[in-house]
Amino acid sequence: MIAILKYNAGNTKSVQNAIQRLGYECIVTDDTAQLQAADKVIFPGVGEAGSAMEYLKAKGLDVVIKNVKQPVLGICLGLQLMCTASEEGATEGLGIFDVLVKKFPPRGIVPHMGWNNFNTINSPLFKGISIEDNIYFVHSYYAELCNDTIAQCDYLLPFSAALQKDNFYAVQFHTEKSGAVGEQILKNFLAL
Amino acid sequence: MLKKRIIPCFDIKDGRVVKGINFLELRDAGDAVEMAAQYAKAGADELVFLDITATQENRKTLASLVEKIASEINIPFTVGGGINSVEDAERLIRCGADKISLNSSAVKNPELITAIANALGTQAVVVAIDTKLANGNWEVYSNGGRVATGLDTVAWAQQAEALGAGEILLTSMHNDGTKNGFAIAITSQVCNAVNIPVIASGGAGSMEHFRDVFTQTTATAALAASVFHYGEIGIQEIKDYLKNEKIAVR
Numbered sequence: 001m002i003a004i005l006k007y008n009a010g011n012t013k014s015v016q017n018a019i020q021r022l023g024y025e026c027i028v029t030d031d032t033a034q035l036q037a038a039d040k041v042i043f044p045g046v047g048e049a050g051s052a053m054e055y056l057k058a059k060g061l062d063v064v065i066k067n068v069k070q071p072v073l074g075i076c077l078g079l080q081l082m083c084t085a086s087e088e089g090a091t092e093g094l095g096i097f098d099v100l101v102k103k104f105p106p107r108g109i110v111p112h113m114g115w116n117n118f119n120t121i122n123s124p125l126f127k128g129i130s131i132e133d134n135i136y137f138v139h140s141y142y143a144e145l146c147n148d149t150i151a152q153c154d155y156l157l158p159f160s161a162a163l164q165k166d167n168f169y170a171v172q173f174h175t176e177k178s179g180a181v182g183e184q185i186l187k188n189f190l191a192l
Numbered sequence: 193m194l195k196k197r198i199i200p201c202f203d204i205k206d207g208r209v210v211k212g213i214n215f216l217e218l219r220d221a222g223d224a225v226e227m228a229a230q231y232a233k234a235g236a237d238e239l240v241f242l243d244i245t246a247t248q249e250n251r252k253t254l255a256s257l258v259e260k261i262a263s264e265i266n267i268p269f270t271v272g273g274g275i276n277s278v279e280d281a282e283r284l285i286r287c288g289a290d291k292i293s294l295n296s297s298a299v300k301n302p303e304l305i306t307a308i309a310n311a312l313g314t315q316a317v318v319v320a321i322d323t324k325l326a327n328g329n330w331e332v333y334s335n336g337g338r339v340a341t342g343l344d345t346v347a348w349a350q351q352a353e354a355l356g357a358g359e360i361l362l363t364s365m366h367n368d369g370t371k372n373g374f375a376i377a378i379t380s381q382v383c384n385a386v387n388i389p390v391i392a393s394g395g396a397g398s399m400e401h402f403r404d405v406f407t408q409t410t411a412t413a414a415l416a417a418s419v420f421h422y423g424e425i426g427i428q429e430i431k432d433y434l435k436n437e438k439i440a441v442r
Binding site for chain 2: 009011013014017018020021046047048106108109110111112113114115116117134136138139140154155174176177178179180182183
């Protein structure tokens, strides 16, 4: 069973659809026992970092996510909340990845919206994927490059398109909206 | 490199795709869910659905259509038409839409842009602007292009950005359905005046038109309906053409 974290900043429906299209069963839940018992946990997110983090803390979900032992996949805002802190609303994150989330400089069009390819990829998460493959991004804030970076992308500057540390994986792009390439990456995660 | 997006647009009436010529005569073009799946497979970068009948009674029909589309396709899509409140927007996003598009309701009540952006994030809010050149001014029209608002197009686009819009969908009504090409001048002016992505719309008739709007403006996406729906230009065909013209596409 795949558990999708239910909280106030979810695009849970799309993630749920994508997982079901791949033939996996999934539940959308904020129940600690269900999250801990799941084979994999997906931490999706679309929205504003500050209010999302407040909600997670109020429900005690911040502690639950940090302590989950099975593979976790953060998507978009999920990735940003797994970092140390975000410039968006001066939000303190979960601190799983020791890296800051910053706002894109105003010299270009923000949000970074649309299909972009990788600069580098280095993880079993990208099995069968090449750096020319395009994935769909929508974000105004980005995680800097760091030791946990497993994929780089370039928009105005190079940033972390994906991060990994221990059982925690996270992608800045939307696997669930990135066509066949996104499906492959999601499939790779689900097969971990 | 970020790619230029090609976006087929669907005018929806009672769950089916129709396309008006200059916003008037409606022709039936097909089943929305089936067409959406076909376009996603063919390589469309995003889809836009505009419910042109958008009435109270049609809201449930639209929500269930959005749910069906979301379960069928794996690319992003925007839904517009008759969204008058945060609740309307939230319902469609919950059903699986990635963005909602505001047009007349934002003109009538600009604070709605901010309210929805606060609830769902700016990335989920597209402000659609229908524009027409009248007496030397590009003026904003509302209510499906029937009502002149007195608003200047560039000023309104800037205001929409300041209020929380994450993207502008700019349709030139003169050009819409004519297949004479995108309105380059006003598209360029709007692109230069805002710092958010602009989708050019209205007038696509040939592959050269797409090239021109991408080389002569900084629009990050181009939207069209009839040339795609009636099979005059294929999605792969336009992508191959643009690649040849050294424009980055997926």
